[in-house]
Amino acid sequence: AGRVQSVAVRLIVDREREIQKFKPEEFWKITATLIPSELAKQAAKTAAKKPAQPTPAADADLDEPEDGEAPPPVPEAAALPEGAFLAEMAEWDGKKFDVSTGEQAHAIVAALEGQPYVVTKIEQKDRQDKAPPPFTTSTLQQQASMRLRYTAKRTMMIAQRLYEGVDLGADGSIALITYMRTDSVRISDEALKNCRAHIESHYGPAYLPDAPNRFTSGKSAQEGHEAIRPTDLSYTPEKVARFLPQEQAKLYELIYRRFVACQMKPALFAITNVEVRAGAGMFKAQGKILKFDGFRKVYIPSGKTGDEAQLPPLHEKQQLACLELAPTQHFTQPPPRFNEASLVKSLEKEGIGRPSTYAAIISKIQERGYVEIKERRFFATELGMTVTDLLVEHFPKIMDLKFTSHMEDELDDIENAKIEWHSVLNEFYEPFAEELKVAETKMQTLRGQETDEKCPQCGANLVVRFSKLGKFLGCSKYPECKYIKPREGEPERIAVPTEHACPECGKPMLEKMGKFGRFLSCSGYPDCKTIMNFDAEGKPVPAMTKTEHKCEKCGSPMVIRQGRRGPFLACTGYPKCRNAKDVDAAGNPLKPIDTGVTCEKCGSPMAVRRGPRGPFLGCTKYPKCRSAKPQTDELKEKLKDVLPPPPPKKEVPQVEIKDVCPKCGEPMKLRASARGYFLGCTKYPKCRGTLQPSEELLEKLGSA
Numbered sequence: 001a002g003r004v005q006s007v008a009v010r011l012i013v014d015r016e017r018e019i020q021k022f023k024p025e026e027f028w029k030i031t032a033t034l035i036p037s038e039l040a041k042q043a044a045k046t047a048a049k050k051p052a053q054p055t056p057a058a059d060a061d062l063d064e065p066e067d068g069e070a071p072p073p074v075p076e077a078a079a080l081p082e083g084a085f086l087a088e089m090a091e092w093d094g095k096k097f098d099v100s101t102g103e104q105a106h107a108i109v110a111a112l113e114g115q116p117y118v119v120t121k122i123e124q125k126d127r128q129d130k131a132p133p134p135f136t137t138s139t140l141q142q143q144a145s146m147r148l149r150y151t152a153k154r155t156m157m158i159a160q161r162l163y164e165g166v167d168l169g170a171d172g173s174i175a176l177i178t179y180m181r182t183d184s185v186r187i188s189d190e191a192l193k194n195c196r197a198h199i200e201s202h203y204g205p206a207y208l209p210d211a212p213n214r215f216t217s218g219k220s221a222q223e224g225h226e227a228i229r230p231t232d233l234s235y236t237p238e239k240v241a242r243f244l245p246q247e248q249a250k251l252y253e254l255i256y257r258r259f260v261a262c263q264m265k266p267a268l269f270a271i272t273n274v275e276v277r278a279g280a281g282m283f284k285a286q287g288k289i290l291k292f293d294g295f296r297k298v299y300i301p302s303g304k305t306g307d308e309a310q311l312p313p314l315h316e317k318q319q320l321a322c323l324e325l326a327p328t329q330h331f332t333q334p335p336p337r338f339n340e341a342s343l344v345k346s347l348e349k350e351g352i353g354r355p356s357t358y359a360a361i362i363s364k365i366q367e368r369g370y371v372e373i374k375e376r377r378f379f380a381t382e383l384g385m386t387v388t389d390l391l392v393e394h395f396p397k398i399m400d401l402k403f404t405s406h407m408e409d410e411l412d413d414i415e416n417a418k419i420e421w422h423s424v425l426n427e428f429y430e431p432f433a434e435e436l437k438v439a440e441t442k443m444q445t446l447r448g449q450e451t452d453e454k455c456p457q458c459g460a461n462l463v464v465r466f467s468k469l470g471k472f473l474g475c476s477k478y479p480e481c482k483y484i485k486p487r488e489g490e491p492e493r494i495a496v497p498t499e500h501a502c503p504e505c506g507k508p509m510l511e512k513m514g515k516f517g518r519f520l521s522c523s524g525y526p527d528c529k530t531i532m533n534f535d536a537e538g539k540p541v542p543a544m545t546k547t548e549h550k551c552e553k554c555g556s557p558m559v560i561r562q563g564r565r566g567p568f569l570a571c572t573g574y575p576k577c578r579n580a581k582d583v584d585a586a587g588n589p590l591k592p593i594d595t596g597v598t599c600e601k602c603g604s605p606m607a608v609r610r611g612p613r614g615p616f617l618g619c620t621k622y623p624k625c626r627s628a629k630p631q632t633d634e635l636k637e638k639l640k641d642v643l644p645p646p647p648p649k650k651e652v653p654q655v656e657i658k659d660v661c662p663k664c665g666e667p668m669k670l671r672a673s674a675r676g677y678f679l680g681c682t683k684y685p686k687c688r689g690t691l692q693p694s695e696e697l698l699e700k701l702g703s704a
Contacts, residue, residue, distance in 0.1 A: 004353045006391055007404045008361050009370045009380070011346055012338055013388040016380040022334035028105040030097070032283055033324040034117055034276060035084040036312055040321035083312040084323060087276050087283035094280075105327035108281065115279040117320040123273040128266040131295035133185040133215035134227035134259050137355030138348040140180070143258070145341035146302045148250055149376070152340050152359040156180065158251045159228070161600060168235070168243050175231055176240065177255055181356040182225040185215040187262075191229060195263045198233045203297060207264050215262070218348075229259040245629045261299035268292040272311055276320060287311035337377040351405030369466075375688055383466045394439040397431065450476060457483045495521070500540050504530045509540070519543070533562070544570075549589060553579045560587050578623050582610065592620075593639060601627045608639070652677075655700050663689035677701060 080086070089097045092108060099105050135143070137156075144155040159180035165173040187195075192212045200208050230252075237253035244252065272287040288309050290296075338346065344358050353361055365371050370384030380388075392399045407428070413419045453462045455475040462473040462485060473485040495510040502509055502522040509520040509532065520532040520540050532540040549558040549569060556573035560583060569589050571579040581589040597606040599619040609618040609628070617635075619625040631639075652672050659668045661681040668679040668691060677698075679691040693701070 002364075003398060003407070004357065004404060005361050005364050005368075006388070006399060007352055007401060008343070008347060009365050009384050010388050010392070010399055010401075011343065011350075012365075012371050012378045013380045013385050015335060015338060016385065019334045019337065024331040024333070026100050027330050027332065028099045028102065028327055029330060030089040030099075030105060030108060030281075030325065030327050032087045032089070032117070032276075032278075032322050033080065033084055033326075034087055034283075034285075034320045035081060035323055036314070037319040037321050039081075039083040039312070040323070081323070085285055085287070085309075085311050087274070087285035089281055090275075090284040091282040092280055097281075102327070102329060109325050109327055112279050112281055112322075112325060115281075117276055117278045117283075117322050119274060119314050119316055119318040119320065120277045120282075121273075121275040122314060122316055125271050126291070127269045127271050129269060129294070129296070129301075130266045131213060131262050131264055132258065132299075132301060134187060134229050134262045135255060136183050136185060136217075136227060137181050138183070138344050138358060140228055140255070141344050141358060142341040143254060143302060144251060145339065145344075147254065148247075150247070150251070152344060152362050154247075155251065156359045158247055159255075162248060162252055162255075166240075166244060166248065166600070168240060174235065176235060176252055178227075178229050178231060179225045180228050182228060183355045184217045184225060185227045186217065187227055187229065191226070192263065194233055195260060199260065199264055203264070207294065207297065209263070209265050213263050227259075228255055230256050233260070257299045261295040264295035264298065265292075267294035267296045272314075274311060274314060278322070285311065337379065339376050339378065343378060350401050351408050352401065354408075382471050386466075386471070390443060394443050395432075395435055397435070453485070455481060455483050457481055495523075497523070500532070502528060502530050503532075503542065504528055545587070547587065551577060551579050553577055558589075595635060595639070597635070599625060599627045601625055653701055655697070657697075659691055659694075661687060661689040662691065663687055 089108075091097055092099075099108070133139075140159065141152040141155050144150040145152070148155075150158070159177065162176045163178070163180050165175045168174050196208060196212065233256075237249065237256050240252065241249045268291045270289045270291050274285045274287070276283040276285070286309065336342070340362060343362065347353050347358060347361070365384075366373065369381055370387065371378050371380055373379070388399075397403050410419065410424045414421045414424060449464045450461045451463065451473065453473065454460070455462055455477070458475065458477055458481040460475055460477045460481065462483075463476045465472055465474045472487065475481040475483040495512050498509050498511050498520065500509040500520060501507070502524065505522065505524050505528045507522055507524040507528065509530075510523050512519060512521050518534055520534075522528040522530040531543040533543050535541050544559040544561045547558050547560060547569070550556070551558055551571040551573060554571065554573045554577040556571050556577060558569050558579075558581075559572055560567050561570045567583055567587070569581040569583050569587075571577045573579075584590055593608045595606050595608060595617060597617060598604065599606055599621070602619065602621055602625045604619055604621045604625065606617040606627075606629075607620050608615050608631075615631060617629050617631055619627040652670050655670060657668050657670055657679065659679055660666065661668055661683070664681065664683060664687045666681055666683045666687065668689075669682050670693075671678055671680040677693055679693060681687040681689040
């Protein structure tokens with residue numbers, strides 16, 4: 001990887017090592033449920049009359065909240081009697097409360113039994129929550145990742161289309177946003193004037209500050225462009241939604257709301273801090289009420305739901321009753337793994353890269369196999385950790401975060417004619433050349449390193465190799481011998497001779513194991529590339545059927561292949577030529593459906609394609625142009641007689657699931673995917689825990 005990408009990988013590798021070394025530590029909290037004494041008797045009567053609420057059974061079919069919905073209410077808060085509130089112990093015996101064992105916590109609870117609870121201090125104040133600045137490239141990528149779950153690359157592709165212009169019917173092609181590669185929060189005077197007029201007319205003078213809100217860009221900002229904002233506020237998200245694909249409409253609304261919000265008044269919260277003493281313990285509670293929503297009327301910052309924690313009317317020296325005193329066990333958590341939003345934020349904070357490079361950095365380090373994404377989090381691969389260790393050992397200066405940031409500053413100084421480029425180049429290259437000479441002789445070469453282990457197929461030594469999946473052992477005679485030693489837990493990859501003969505050349509067929517299961521391959525490979533699959537009865541069937549059709553793109557013969565969604569016509573020039581067509585029942589290519597829609601990126605016609613979720617529109621210039629979008633309702637109605645039917649939805653058998661989520665402890669439910677059945681958390685999408693079904697469950701599903 002390059003200078004910037006290597007440092008980005010180091011950030012992820014260092015975090016991975018922190019997590020591996022982390023040892024959780026136990027700690028305890030003590031929480032009191034308190035209520036004014038005069039309300040305690042009434043609360044006891046109400047609790048006695050109110051029947052207990054049944055809890056859902058383990059296999060209950062709970063409703064799943066959709067993306068963007070508020071999370072379900074916290075059970076503890078919902079069960080509090082009217083006038084009650086929660087207070088957490090902050091001090092014990094005049095010192096900060098710090099308990100690491102259950103015995104200590106329960107001893108404190110016992111010591112507080114029968115003690116009076118008295119309000120000793122009340123502090124009330126107003127707190128402002130100021131509007132955030134308009135978007136820069138990095139903050140747009142961060143918010144799109146957190147709110148819309150878009151990758152940095154996808155965010156920039158969508159923003160590029162909004163910037164280039166979209167067709168708004170009678171208004172023609174309109175560029176909806178300003179340039180999207182910027183590190184500046186500057187707003188032009190004309191845009192400020194229009195924004196303030198929009199706020200006053202749509203939300204009233206109460207939301208308009210006396211003077212425009214001004215924001216300061218970072219010290220390394222180039223100020224070459226404005227912040228990312230709508231070009232014309234009259235094009236509201238509601239007005240343009242019917243002209244835009246869903247992903248563009250969502251991103252435009254995010255940009256639009258953030259820009260309008262940045263020029264609105266702050267939100268105002270009334271904060272009440274309360275201290276309560278009981279024996280040698282001191283408890284703290286905080287109440288928060290939103291007095292004025294301000295910019296939150298348009299845009300709520302991520303992670304800040306605005307939930308109000310209310311306290312009953314209290315005064316100093318007031319007597320309180322303790323309804324419950326609960327000790328709870330907790331453990332310290334390791335530092336979180338980077339997601340795309342936090343990685344972009346760290347790159348920007350450390351001065352690594354430029355706004356236009358963040359998406360490319362993240363894509364490249366994944367393509368090279370240095371990191372991988374699981375459940376939207378970055379994990380360092382064995383290859384990434386090995387390469388990083390070697391680079392840090394032999395090129396410590398280049399791999400230092402401060403060096404990379406310093407280099408960015410010097411490049412800016414060269415651009416601004418503050419320093420000569422020769423001096424910067426000499427400062428870098430002379431020590432680098434020395435390090436490079438040392439590395440050429442002393443850096444350990446891991447790839448291709450021979451081992452004492454012998455290849456079971458040809459007897460040659462096995463050597464260490466690397467792939468995106470990590471380190472593995474392969475035959476040193478590759479490509480003559482393609483033996484790969486299976487990793488721990490993997491089946492042996494041995495080609496087994498069979499009695500079947502190749503239908504093309506007559507040589508024996510070999511049974512092999514691929515990622516989709518067993519298949520037959522001709523022993524005459526690479527001269528003969530015949531492949532056969534097994535049908536439901538275990539009989540070999542050709543993986544492709546020859547036809548008389550020729551590929552109109554490269555002239556190679558076309559063959560019929562079997563895909564997950566049925567037969568299709570494919571070019572034998574694959575992977576250089578990826579031409580493919582749908583076929584009718586007789587195996588003849590279907591005539592492309594004239595949709596009348598052109599590609600927004602290259603202007604070529606859009607054709608109806610089949611996908612796992614049904615038909616969609618894809619550019620006919622694929623793979624050079626990968627533009628795709630869903631069909632509109634009007635197009636579905638127009639083409640209802642010629643569109644291929646959507647794939648049938650896989651029915652999920654009704655079986656009892658006793659497993660619980662490994663992440664949150666909630667019940668699991670059976671779900672179906674293109675690859676088969678799996679268990680998913682009933683709290684999805686709030687919790688995305690999954691499990692593979694047990695052998696016993698798979699047997700039940702087989703008989704269901």
